[in-house]
Amino acid sequence: xxxxxxxxxxxxxxxxxxxxxxxxxxxxxxxxxxxxxxxxxxxxxxxxxxxxxxxxxxxxxxxxxxxxxxxxxxxxxxxxxxxxxxxxxxxxxxxxxxxxxxxxxxxxxxxxxxxxxxxx
Amino acid sequence: xxxxxxxxxxxxxxxxxxxxxxxxxxxxxxxxxxxxxxxxxxxxxxxxxxxxxxxxxxxxxxxxxxxxxxxxxxxxxxxxxxxxxxxxxxxxxxxxxxxxxxxxxxxxxxxx
Numbered sequence: 001x002x003x004x005x006x007x008x009x010x011x012x013x014x015x016x017x018x019x020x021x022x023x024x025x026x027x028x029x030x031x032x033x034x035x036x037x038x039x040x041x042x043x044x045x046x047x048x049x050x051x052x053x054x055x056x057x058x059x060x061x062x063x064x065x066x067x068x069x070x071x072x073x074x075x076x077x078x079x080x081x082x083x084x085x086x087x088x089x090x091x092x093x094x095x096x097x098x099x100x101x102x103x104x105x106x107x108x109x110x111x112x113x114x115x116x117x118x119x120x
Numbered sequence: 121x122x123x124x125x126x127x128x129x130x131x132x133x134x135x136x137x138x139x140x141x142x143x144x145x146x147x148x149x150x151x152x153x154x155x156x157x158x159x160x161x162x163x164x165x166x167x168x169x170x171x172x173x174x175x176x177x178x179x180x181x182x183x184x185x186x187x188x189x190x191x192x193x194x195x196x197x198x199x200x201x202x203x204x205x206x207x208x209x210x211x212x213x214x215x216x217x218x219x220x221x222x223x224x225x226x227x228x229x230x231x232x
Contacts, residue, residue: 037169045161045169045212045223061220095168105157105216106175110168 002026002109004096009114017084020114022096023077030054030074033099035107036081038092048094049081050104063089086118122146122215126224132232133203141227143213145194150217157216160189160198163226164209172211173198205231 008020020036035050049070050059058070069082079096093113100106123146133139143158150156158176161169171180173189176196186201200207208231213224 044226045163045214047219047221047223050219050221059219100171100174102155102157102175102216104221106159106171107214108171108174108180110170112168 002098004098004109004111006096006111006114009116011117012086013120014087014118016086018116020081020094022079022111029077033103034072034079035097035104037095037097040092088118090116091118092116121220122218122222124213124215124222124224126213126227129225129227131227131229133229134232136202139200139203139229141198141211143196143224145215148193149215150193156192158196159214161212162209
């Protein structure tokens with residue numbers, strides 16, 4: 001059974017940084033694209049970043065380019081998202097997402113989410 | 121970016137009745153590989169999203185056959201037959217044709 005366990009969220013001041021982690025199990029981690037999707041309180045879902053199975057290709061939504069960095073350690077079955085220069089607009093639950101057979105085009109599993117709150 | 125537009129945004133349904141959600145994309149979701157990358161997700165209150173259908177009409181394991189998907193190009197529909205109390209939540213369509221992948225605004229299904 002696929003399990004995705006996020007951690008690293010919390011309260012951070014504007015301009016601050018955090019590193020989110022997602023520990024994966026139940027599948028061959030290196031064979032699947034992974035990504036991060038966020039959801040602001042009471043709002044809809046927004047793709048943030050995506051990475052291929054090898055880690056060689058990364059993608060970002062325009063609003064986070066230059067501020068967020070996605071990476072993965074396939075030896076540890078762990079996905080990361082380094083988030084910096086945070087503003088109130090980045091306040092959200094951040095979900096770790098596993099790609100399906102055709103990659104992140106069809107995410108098939110989600111973690112429980114980790115909440116990032118940006119506030120002074 | 122590809123804009124995904126769902127309707128209605130609120131869907132009150134009587135138990136046992138059917139419900140339909142429309143999802144339209146600003147461009148065709150048909151890929152040159154022959155697939156159409158349109159997925160449906162359910163998010164129950166307080167839970168993470170769960171995939172129901174992928175590539176328009178392929179139902180995920182464990183998803184009741186009351187859920188079905190149809191459509192092509194840029195016009196898609198999720199149908200829920202015989203709505204049950206456990207179906208309460210928000211339903212999202214998502215396109216996977218072009219990065220950034222984008223979701224519809226969500227349709228909140230509630231029981232009348």
